[in-house]
Amino acid sequence: MPKVNFKTDEEIELIRASSSLLSKTLGEMAKLIRPGVKTIEINNAAETYIRDNGGVPAFLNYNGFPYSLCISTNDSIVHGFPGGYELKEGDIISVDCGVILNKFVSDSAFTFAVGEIDPAVKKLLKVTRECLDLGVAKAVAGLRIGDIAFAVQDHAEKNGFGVVKELVGHGVGYSLHEKPEVPNYGKRGSGMKLEEGMVIAIEPMINLGRAGVKFWKDGWTVSTIDGKPSAHYEHTVAVRKGKADVLSSFDYIDEVLGAATI
Numbered sequence: 001m002p003k004v005n006f007k008t009d010e011e012i013e014l015i016r017a018s019s020s021l022l023s024k025t026l027g028e029m030a031k032l033i034r035p036g037v038k039t040i041e042i043n044n045a046a047e048t049y050i051r052d053n054g055g056v057p058a059f060l061n062y063n064g065f066p067y068s069l070c071i072s073t074n075d076s077i078v079h080g081f082p083g084g085y086e087l088k089e090g091d092i093i094s095v096d097c098g099v100i101l102n103k104f105v106s107d108s109a110f111t112f113a114v115g116e117i118d119p120a121v122k123k124l125l126k127v128t129r130e131c132l133d134l135g136v137a138k139a140v141a142g143l144r145i146g147d148i149a150f151a152v153q154d155h156a157e158k159n160g161f162g163v164v165k166e167l168v169g170h171g172v173g174y175s176l177h178e179k180p181e182v183p184n185y186g187k188r189g190s191g192m193k194l195e196e197g198m199v200i201a202i203e204p205m206i207n208l209g210r211a212g213v214k215f216w217k218d219g220w221t222v223s224t225i226d227g228k229p230s231a232h233y234e235h236t237v238a239v240r241k242g243k244a245d246v247l248s249s250f251d252y253i254d255e256v257l258g259a260a261t262i
Helices: 009-028 038-050 119-136 146-156 251-261
Strands: 071-074 076-078 091-102 104-113 170-171 178-184 198-202 206-207 212-216 222-224 230-232 236-240
Touching: 009 038, 009 091, 009 104, 009 146, 009 236, 009 251, 038 071, 038 091, 038 178, 071 236, 076 206, 104 119, 104 170, 104 230, 104 236, 119 146, 119 198, 119 206, 119 230, 146 178, 178 198
Parallel strands: none
Antiparallel strands: 071 076, 071 091, 076 222, 091 104, 170 178, 170 198, 198 236, 206 230, 212 222
């Protein structure tokens, strides 16, 4: 069985502080997302905000990753490179961010609509965010990893969407990627038992079309196999008795975007 790094209550509070800075960073990025903005500008603004508030971008130079954000547009699922691409009306953009604050790591992602988007894609974003909420609700001591996985998969597939299986959520806190793996597909009651002190990143990656993916030659970017859009939402969550403790938040994003978030 893979070794899990259990966190003390004090350590969870430090991860919460890291997650708070991360959540505020994503809220600041929400203000920038509009047609004509280059994705590298969003990356640079995030790095500045994180550093100005005492943190360090967790992704920068992680296993050689050269940016502070993973920015994935449209059919890119995750790990996209920021660059000269200018956002345009109708795009969707996943902004995935990690923060190190006082040596503790948090991880969160949100998929934004750029202006008005296709109704089918709008539904994809809504359902994927719901998948995250349903998965998070199962991050309770005594349940199992498979209960999280099933909740995500069941809701996505009932709505006709494809669940990415090649990429998974993970433990987080001491480092960016820890055990256990948290897939977005599985059977109820299966997998590792959830215990208090686990801190995990739950991150549904859901495709409008087929579930398959392709890996780019840059060694990082992953996109849909059929070229259709994909959505990605992620929270850092502490497993507790009775109810999950969500350490990250979309409240700052929702304040900026209001009802336009779904």
